[in-house]
Amino acid sequence: RLSKLPYRKTLEEFDFSFQPSVDEKLIREFATLAFVHQAANLVFLGPPGVGKSHLAVALAMEAISQGLSTYFVTVTNLVNDLRRAYTDGRLDTRMRKYLRPKLLLIDEVGYLPLDPIGANLLFQLINARYERGSIILTSNKGIGEWDELFGDGVLATAVLDRLLHHAHILNIRGQSYRLKDKMKAGVYT
Template sequence: MLGLAQAAAVLESRLESAAKHEPTYADFLVDLLDAELQVRRERYLKTRLSLAHLPFQKTLRDFDFSFQPSIDERQIRELATLAFVAEAANVIFLGPPGVGKSHLAVALAIEAIHQGIGAYFVSARQLVEDLRRAHAENRLEKRMRVYTSPKLLIIDELGYLTLTPAEASLFFQLVSYRYERGSIILTSNKSFAEWGEVFGDPVIATAILDRLLHHSHLVNIRGESYRLKEKRRAGLYASPPTQLERPLSPPDRRR
């Protein structure tokens, strides 16, 4: 059995069409197999998208670049080629809440999946809680593979909660393992100057930044919140969102 379920399902309609248009045998078989391959690809993409644990599915076509003029659209289009994944480089989106950081991260993940690249999405809080629990249950190595195996790991919303020393250490272990092995897309509402507070230790924050920024692409978004723009237009929200300060220069890396 070849398992050509879709080809079998469309065979009768294709035979009727062939009787009218009289294609060659080769063209008929190509058309039949194309129908089978299309369904298999759609099934593959659906499965991979499900396994990626994306919180929603939005592509770059859905992103309103005109609302965020601080973003260089050409840079985002270049990132969508996924060349950075081949280089095991990272992408870091910085900006206040609601400016589209997660949207862009998810859009790049979807593009990666369509190109056959494994991707996995997790919030920073879920990540450290999962690793901390696995460490306590003596299964950290096994659980860590969930986050080290995909070629592309998306870590969302770093900075909303301060990490404990144990959580900061686990985060550092993950970043260190993926360094020059796999790419990370990370979103944060905190400038690099504030990462010492996020990780509870300026030393470990610098060590993490050192590895993340060595091969990286930085997108600093300084616009308004998408979620508030309609309320602002209606006059229901007048206070401007807090601007994210410009990030500091990456820390020097020892040669």
């Protein structure tokens, strides 16, 4: 049931006082995993280092502990994997790997732009999971920047339409936790 989580992070390890834009009560509610049973999505947006992946992995660990099948993948690995399958003429079979889990984490959307085939494959996956299985998606790009990310406004709108219809969007603002000690030391001032 524990699938490809890149590391272990828990909600207990998350310092909510460091990131006041994250509503702890809401996160605790997500940790009940009701959204997974409703096939709803969570979309975590915000700059690097604010804890999007940490929270996503912590919720995935909760899901696994409740016996819900869960799979973690970065969008780059996902798109590369699907593109390879598409080229080899076995996209349908490969797609099943990402359709089967109750909860799919798609991490790091937005760091690299998607090429037309990649954008199309990601659309197909999000469309196929729509109202069937949950996605937790993390992105450093705001919703308004997705046209550019997908390189196609019509496709971006179609993706967002399905992704956000039954979704909680969490906008995390604030400092990078990775840089907090450096900031304190004045390295970045």
